[in-house]
Amino acid sequence: MITNSSAARRARLAGMTASAAAMVVLVSACGGTGGGSTASPKNFSYLSVTENTTVKTALTTLSKGACRTANEDLPLKVETVPQSGLDQKLQLLAGQNALPVQFAAGNAPALTQQLARSGHVADLEKELKKLGVYDQLQPAAVSTIKALYGGKVEVLPYEYNIEGIFYNKRIFTDNDLDVPGTWAELVAASAKLEGKGIQPFSASGQQGWPLTRLISGYLYRSLGPDALQDVADGKAKLTDPQYVKAAQEIADLGRKGYFGKGVGSIDYDTAMNQFLTGKAAMFYMGSWALANIADEKQNTLGADNVGFMPFPAVAGGKGAVDQYPSNVGLGITLGAKSFDSRTGDWVSCITKNYGATALKDQGVISGFKVNGEVKDATAVTGQVRETISSSKRNVLWFEALFSTKATTVSQTNAAGLVNGSLSPQKFMQTVQDALSAK
Structure with a gap:
């Protein structure tokens, strides 16, 4: 169950992310030839924001359970940075070709799109289809992501709100x-x-x-x-x-x-x-x-x-x-050059298991399908989940663009x-x- 304070943080993050969605970001550090994270990573490194503990907690749970095999091959390693310093951190790491395997994708879609154009972000639609798990994303979540990221799937929907x-x-x-x-x-x-x-x-x-x-x-x-x-x-x-x-x-x-x-x-x-x-x-x-x-x-x-x-x-x-x-909270994406077979094993496991784990343990609705039997905390939670599952095209909010x-x-x-x-x-x-x- 989410604590009162973490629920409030998530609400404010959703509002903050929404407010930042059209921010113009200068990314001079991301110029040059398309780099990306170093190939053959030693860890499933994940850069998160300090304010959001939900994803880190769920991934840690998966690393000890459903994704144990993937974690043995590529151990989960989490680093955090305050959300206010995230964009600067990403630009610095991109300029050094040192982005982690997975990372919170910046406070504005504009930054993620710039990183993608510079070759730093994996083509997630292509990678997920190659892994055979693209269908584990809720269609409504895909619609929202594409609306925010220029028609492309550049982040994973670890959180999904309508x-x-x-x-x-x-x-x-x-x-x-x-x-x-x-x-x-x-x-x-x-x-x-x-x-x-x-x-x-x-x-x-x-x-x-x-x-x-x-x-x-x-x-x-x-x-x-x-x-x-x-x-x-x-x-x-x-x-x-x-x-x-x-x-x-x-x-x-x-x-x-x-x-x-x-x-x-x-x-x-x-x-x-x-x-x-x-x-x-x-x-x-x-x-x-x-x-x-x-x-x-x-x-x-x-x-x-x-x-x-x-x-x-x-x-x-x-x-x-x-x-x-709708929105996907603070989007999370993956580096292009570190997306090898072991990263793929982690991503496959996440897409199949994250939805149920986050809902069961923390009451969080994600944009992943919920596989297996999970009891909703309340009837209205079930109603909202059903609404998300049946929704095909969603819209944004007043300030999104x-x-x-x-x-x-x-x-x-x-x-x-x-x-x-x-x-x-x-x-x-x-x-x-x-x-x-x-």
């Missing part, structure tokens, strides 16, 4: 509410709850991204899965009327008081607590929250009283409710959008200006 709306089943039942299938139904349900003195939504305005992801949710349902790619490609602007409308819809939720009082000062942990103690009926969040939901000390509702629904459909919209915003500057501008102004101090037009103009800045 996002949606968690809701309090008891509150819905007591107030004769069905699960909303459309945006209009969601707004109507919120109005009914507010009228009865029940806060409809819990959200962290202090972090910002839980609010901006409601904007992207509306955009994906109204304009379709390419809505934000079109902005990145210059085919559309956030100031276009249909984009401003999405911001207006979320601003209206705030104007009507549906996020409660003082949303701008609410941090992540407080927002989580509001929902898990029954003070709010709904909570937009990623599946990393399942760890909190399964924790009886945090969740006084009881896990059986928590449900999960997709962001609802928008009338006349081009998107589909089975297109879930933004620059670092635009990401910061978006998230720091989100509270102003919902508390009324910033108009939807001004919010979108401010973010678009940051995107357009050279």
Whole structure:
């Protein structure tokens, strides 16, 4: 079971990784002829980030169990670095042709793609197909990875999160509410709850991204899965009327008081607590929250009283409710030149066994298939796993394709959008200006 602190770290890592996803990284150290890790490695060396203990723990378990044979031939060796220093460390090692066999792939896809172009990253789709284990990756995870990494599988999905709306089943039942299938139904349900003195939504305005992801949710349902790619490609602007409308819809939720009082000062942990103690009926969040939901000390509702629904459909919209915003946390990849037969044995074993090990021991959902019988910690965990297994095409999040500057501008102004101090037009103009800045 994940501890409270590690669950919070994973949640923040997901938010941090999401925020860094479009960061422009200068990788001058990775120039030159395509190097990579040294051939014939002596260890299954793995460079991780200090903040993430999940993968290290699971790999250690596998090295003593299902992957014992692979570990005897190529012993697991883990080194860690603070996430804030990861990019610099990778660039240094790449410049020295000294990257480890496996490594956390940088805070932004841009860095991994640069390393791949320089010959430092293995072609994982090709390698996994050669090993006959490509089918051990969930199709939804593959879709997300390719969306982030230019159509290529450049990382493995040691973590896989989808996002949606968690809701309090008891509150819905007591107030004769069905699960909303459309945006209009969601707004109507919120109005009914507010009228009865029940806060409809819990959200962290202090972090910002839980609010901006409601904007992207509306955009994906109204304009379709390419809505934000079109902005990145210059085919559309956030100031276009249909984009401003999405911001207006979320601003209206705030104007009507549906996020409660003082949303701008609410941090992540407080927002989580509001929902898990029954003070709010709904909570937009990623599946990393399942760890909190399964924790009886945090969740006084009881896990059986928590449900999960997709962001609802928008009338006349081009998107589909089975297109879930998703991410793979901090991606992990493998060096190109150190990918020999012994590395392949490790990778084969990981793809077949990691999913079950991480879920059983730590309650973590990965992008690998879960082989064998593993009991879900809660019914909603099983629901989310089933959703992931059946999903074929997922989408990203509001800032996924933004620059670092635009990401910061978006998230720091989100509270102003919902508390009324910033108009939807001004919010979108401010973010678009940051995107357009050279």
